[in-house]
Every structure is written in structure tokens, then in C-alpha cells.
Amino acid sequence: MPPNAKSEADAKPEAEPAPASASEPAAGLESVDQKLEAETHHSKFREVDRQEQLEQAEKAAEAASQRIAQVESTTRSSTTEAQESTTTSLPVIKKIEHAGEVVTEAIAERTGLPTWGVVAIIILVFLVVFGIIFFCVRRFLKKRRTKDGKGKKGVDMKSVQLLGSAYKEKVQPDMEELTENAEEGDEEDKQSEQKLGRLNFKLEYDFNSNSLAVTVIQAEELPALDMGGTSDPYVKVYLLPDKKKKFETKVHRKTLSPVFNETFTFKSLPYADAMNKTLVFAIFDFDRFSKHDQIGEVKVPLCTIDLAQTIEEWRDLVSVEGEGGQEKLGDICFSLRYVPTAGKLTVVILEAKNLKKMDVGGLSDPYVKIAIMQNGKRLKKKKTSIKKCTLNPYYNESFSFEVPFEQIQKICLVVTVVDYDRIGTSEPIGRCILGCMGTGTELRHWSDMLASPRRPIAQWHTLKDPEETDEILKNMK
Numbered sequence: 001m002p003p004n005a006k007s008e009a010d011a012k013p014e015a016e017p018a019p020a021s022a023s024e025p026a027a028g029l030e031s032v033d034q035k036l037e038a039e040t041h042h043s044k045f046r047e048v049d050r051q052e053q054l055e056q057a058e059k060a061a062e063a064a065s066q067r068i069a070q071v072e073s074t075t076r077s078s079t080t081e082a083q084e085s086t087t088t089s090l091p092v093i094k095k096i097e098h099a100g101e102v103v104t105e106a107i108a109e110r111t112g113l114p115t116w117g118v119v120a121i122i123i124l125v126f127l128v129v130f131g132i133i134f135f136c137v138r139r140f141l142k143k144r145r146t147k148d149g150k151g152k153k154g155v156d157m158k159s160v161q162l163l164g165s166a167y168k169e170k171v172q173p174d175m176e177e178l179t180e181n182a183e184e185g186d187e188e189d190k191q192s193e194q195k196l197g198r199l200n201f202k203l204e205y206d207f208n209s210n211s212l213a214v215t216v217i218q219a220e221e222l223p224a225l226d227m228g229g230t231s232d233p234y235v236k237v238y239l240l241p242d243k244k245k246k247f248e249t250k251v252h253r254k255t256l257s258p259v260f261n262e263t264f265t266f267k268s269l270p271y272a273d274a275m276n277k278t279l280v281f282a283i284f285d286f287d288r289f290s291k292h293d294q295i296g297e298v299k300v301p302l303c304t305i306d307l308a309q310t311i312e313e314w315r316d317l318v319s320v321e322g323e324g325g326q327e328k329l330g331d332i333c334f335s336l337r338y339v340p341t342a343g344k345l346t347v348v349i350l351e352a353k354n355l356k357k358m359d360v361g362g363l364s365d366p367y368v369k370i371a372i373m374q375n376g377k378r379l380k381k382k383k384t385s386i387k388k389c390t391l392n393p394y395y396n397e398s399f400s401f402e403v404p405f406e407q408i409q410k411i412c413l414v415v416t417v418v419d420y421d422r423i424g425t426s427e428p429i430g431r432c433i434l435g436c437m438g439t440g441t442e443l444r445h446w447s448d449m450l451a452s453p454r455r456p457i458a459q460w461h462t463l464k465d466p467e468e469t470d471e472i473l474k475n476m477k
Contacts, residue, residue, distance in 0.1 A: 196296035196317035197222040197256070199235075199281055203300075205274070205307035212266045212274060212307075216249055216281065219317075220257040225285040225293055230254040232286040233295065237264055240278040240299075241357070246467075251286045275303045283317060292468055294320050329430035329465070330355035330391070332368070332417060335458035336434075336449040343404040345372075347413070348396070349384050350458065355391040356429050358419035363389045365420040366429065372401055373412045376473065386420045408450070412437045414473070417463060430463020437472055 107118045202215040216235050225231045232253050238246040245266065252258035269277075281298040296317030305311055331353050337346040349368045358364040365388050371381040380401055387393035403411060412435040418426050434442045445459045 195221070195223055196319065197283075198314050198316045199283065199298050200312075200314050201281060201298075202310065202312040203279075203305070203307070204310050205271070207271065207308075210268060210270050212269050212279075212302075213263055214247075214266070214279065215263040216260040217312075218257070218259040218261070219283060222256045222258075222283070222295060222317075224256060225295065226254075228254065231256060231295070233258050233283055234286055235260060236280075236282040236284065238280055238282075239266060240280055242277075271307065274307065277302055282320075292471065296320065328354070328356070329463040330417065331460050331462050332415065332430075332432065333458060333460045334415060335456040336413075336445065337456040338403075338408065338449050338453055340405045340408075340453050343402055345401045345403045345408075345413075346398060346456070347401070347415075348398045348456065348458075349415075350396055351392070351394045352417060353392045355393075355417065355463075357391065358427060358429060359389075361389075364391055364429065365389065366391075366393050366417050367420055368395065369414075369416045369418055370399055371414045371416070372403065373414055373473065374407070374410055379411070409436065411435050412473070413446075414469075415461075416466065428466040431466050431469040432461045432463065433469055433472060 104115050104118045104122075107113075108115050111118070113121075197219055198221060199219045200217040202217060204213040204215075205211075206213070214237055216237065219233065219235070222231055222233055232251055233255070234251040235249045236246055237248075247264035249260045249262045252260070279300040279302060281300075283295045283297065284292040285295055286292055297320055298315045298317060300315075333350045333352070335348045335350065337348075338344070339346075347370055349370070352366060352368070355364055355366055365386055367386040368384045369381065370383065372379045382399045382401075384395045384397045387395070412433055415432045415434070417429045417431070419429055420426050432442055434446045438446050441459070441461060445457065445461070448457045448459075
């Protein structure tokens with residue numbers, strides 16, 4: 001190919017783009033128009049969206065305004081109701097206040113007290129009345145609860161009768177022993193009386209100080225009262241008939257020939273008074289777990305000896321008056337009645353007879369004390385009236401105690417006959433112990449009461465020495 005032809009061929013492509021460059025402005029204008037149309041179209045849509053949003057906002061504002069109007073209407077109605085109620089209640093309150101002012105002013109004018117004082121008194125009276133009403137209501141509810149509780153906890157009558165039979169089985173050996181002892185011959189009694197032993201003592205009277213010195217020296221040939229063939233003897237020293245001041249020696253363990261060598265002094269004892277008194281040496285066998293048995297005694301009427309000289313001598317022990325080695329203190333009759341369902345124990349003190357003479361004139365002023373004890377503590381106590389100048393008083397006085405069935409097996413009923421003394425202290429004459437610490441006839445009486453619920457059981461009892469019964473009560477602790 002010639003070079004000219006090549007140049008022409010190269011020149012043709014360069015000449016062809018010329019018309020395209022001429023049409024570029026028209027194409028640019030079209031694209032601009034399209035963009036403008038698109039923008040105007042979008043702006044129209046935006047305006048439509050804005051109008052819709054404005055319409056929605058207007059609707060929401062209208063709904064909110066309607067809600068606000070409803071709330072305002074409800075609040076207005078409530079305020080109007082409150083205003084109406086206050087307007088209706090205000091006259092009543094004002095009337096009450098006015099009436100109260102009138103009453104207080106009238107009371108203040110009549111009594112001469114200031115108005116504030118009258119108001120204070122009215123408030124105090126109101127509080128007192130309110131307190132009384134509250135107390136009565138509380139007590140009524142408490143009683144109702146207790147009654148409901150008792151109704152729920154019913155007492156089985158069979159258990160009560162079984163308890164009474166158990167007490168009978170407990171007391172039966174004691175009663176058999178009593179009958180066996182009664183069936184033993186009088187010969188053994190005489191032998192026991194002859195083998196009570198003897199006591200050595202010394203008496204010294206001081207006329208300057210009006211005092212009597214009594215020395216317990218020793219004893220020998222005492223009877224053996226313990227299972228081991230020995231005794232634990234001690235001596236009580238006192239004067240009759242008052243028996244107010246007592247002395248005791250120390251206890252000598254496991255011996256039948258104790259040596260005491262102890263001196264006791266009765267002060268303020270003029271010679272003329274000493275001539276009317278009897279000195280008593282009472283020897284007992286100490287027992288930690290039961291009553292102390294009295295071995296015997298020695299009585300020395302002071303009018304039968306010469307107190308101007310020192311007296312030292314031996315005397316034989318003699319048996320003590322009364323049953324069981326005890327001085328006769330008298331008898332008492334009373335009845336017992338127990339209602340398990342109600343937990344009520346009724347004691348009727350009927351009478352007493354042959355009481356010990358406690359006064360100088362040979363009589364007494366007796367009354368009876370009844371006590372409920374448990375574990376050595378006195379839970380409840382009551383007493384009869386005083387019968388003046390008699391040894392055979394008649395009472396017929398009833399006393400009731402609240403004792404639940406669960407507690408009836410744990411208590412002791414202590415009946416004490418006391419000689420009333422207006423000037424000094426009243427001195428007990430004798431005592432009976434029934435219940436958990438009772439023995440013999442006392443335990444039999446208690447078991448009969450439990451075996452026959454709701455029925456009064458009456459029985460006579462022989463009074464026991466108060467000092468020995470005190471030892472029994474101490475063992476309850």
C-alpha cells in the first residue's frame with residue numbers, strides 16, 4: 001500500500017468523531033432536563049408526605065385536646081362533688097362545734113373552772129370510759145377462749161377413775177400394814193415400851209438471870225428403828241404448856257448410845273413461872289426421806305425438883321401419848337370434791353374435835369388454813385373464820401380451787417389448824433397433807449375423791465405435828 005493511502009486511512013478515524021462532539025450540548029441539556037423533572041417529581045412527593053404528616057399531627061393534636069378536655073371534665077366533676085360534700089358537711093361540723101362550745105361554756109360557768117379545764121376533764125372521762133369498755137371486751141374474749149379450750153380438751157372420765165384406782169393401789173400396802181400392826185399382840189407393845197432406852201441430862205437454874213440451863217449428856221440402849229439395826233437419834237428440848245421455844249441437838253448417825261453433851265438455855269424464866277412448867281426431852285430417829293419417828297420422851301415437872309441445886313440424873317424413856325408416837329393434837333373432818341371437766345377442786349371444812357389446849361385458860365381460838373402446793377411452792381391459799389374459846393369448832397365453810405386435770409397428780413393439799421393469837425404470832429396446832437405427798441388415811445381420802453368424780457367425799461383425819469410435816473414439805477422441792 002502507498003503511503004498516501006495509509007495516511008488517508010489514518011485520517012478517517014480522526015475525522016469521524018467530529019459530528020459527535022457537535023451533538024454533546026444537546027445531550028447534556030436533555031440530561032439536565034431529566035434531572036430537573038426528577039427533582040420536581042421528588043419535591044412533589046415530599047410535599048405530599050409533608051401534608052400527610054401535618055394532617056396526622058393535626059389529628060393527634062385533636063385527639064390529645066379531646067383527652068385533655070375529658071380529664072378536665074372529670075376533674076371538674078370530682079372537684080364539684082368534693083365542694084358539694086364539703087359544703088354539706090361544713091354546717092354539720094359547725095353545729096357540732098357550736099354545741100360543744102355551748103356545753104363547755106355552760107359547765108365552766110356552773111363549776112367555775114376554765115374552759116380548757118372542762119375540756120381536759122371531758123377528754124379524761126372519755127378515755128376512762130373507753131378503757132373500761134376495752135377491758136371488758138378483752139376479758140370477755142379471754143373467757144370465751146378459755147371455755148373453747150376446755151371444750152376442746154375434754155377430760156376422759158375413765159382416765160380419772162384409773163387415776164383413782166392407781167392411788168388406791170398405792171395406798172393399799174399402807175392400810176394392810178396398819179391392820180397387821182393392829183393384829184399384833186399387846187405383848188410386843190409392852191416389850192417395845194420396856195426397851196425404849198434411857199437418857200442422861202443435867203439442869204442448872206440461875207436465880208440472878210432467871211435462866212435455866214439444860215444439858216443433854218447422852219442416851220443409851222435405844223431401840224433400832226433402821227433396817228441396818230441402828231438409829232440416827234437426836235433430842236428436842238422444850239417447855240410445856242407453851243411449847244414456843246424449842247431446841248434440838250445434832251443428829252448422831254448409826255448409833256444406839258449417842259453422846260450429845262449439848263447445853264441449851266431458857267432465858268427470862270422466873271422461878272415462879274418455872275414451877276408451872278414441864279421440861280420435855282423428846283428423842284427422834286432422823287429419816288431423810290420420810291417423817292421422823294419418835295422413840296420416846298422424858299417429862300420432868302420442874303415443881304418436883306429442887307432448882308436450887310445442880311441436878312444430873314438418868315431417866316427411862318416412855319412412849320408418847322397419841323397414835324404413831326405423836327402427842328394427841330386433835331382431829332378434823334372435811335370433804336373433797338373434784339370435777340375433772342371443769343378442773344375444780346372443792347374443799348369443805350366441816351368441824352374439828354379434841355384440839356390441843358393452846359391458851360392459858362385451857363382453850364384455843366382455832367381457824368383452818370387450806371393451801372395448794374407444788375414443788376415446795378404455795379400456789380393458792382384460803383382460810384376459815386376464827387372460832388373463839390373452843391376445842392371443838394364447827395365451820396361448814398366451802399372453798400374452791402382451779403386445778404386442771406393435768407396438774408391434779410402433782411399438787412399437795414395442806415390443811416392446817418392454827419390457834420389465833422391477837423398479840424403474838426398464831427401457832428399451828430396440827431396439819432394434814434393430802435395429794436402427791438400424802439400417806440395412810442390421807443392418801444386413801446385423796447384416791448377415793450379421784451375414783452368418784454363430782455361426788456363429795458368426807459373423812460376424819462388425825463392432826464400431825466407441824467414440824468414433822470414441814471420436813472415432808474421441804475422434801476417436795
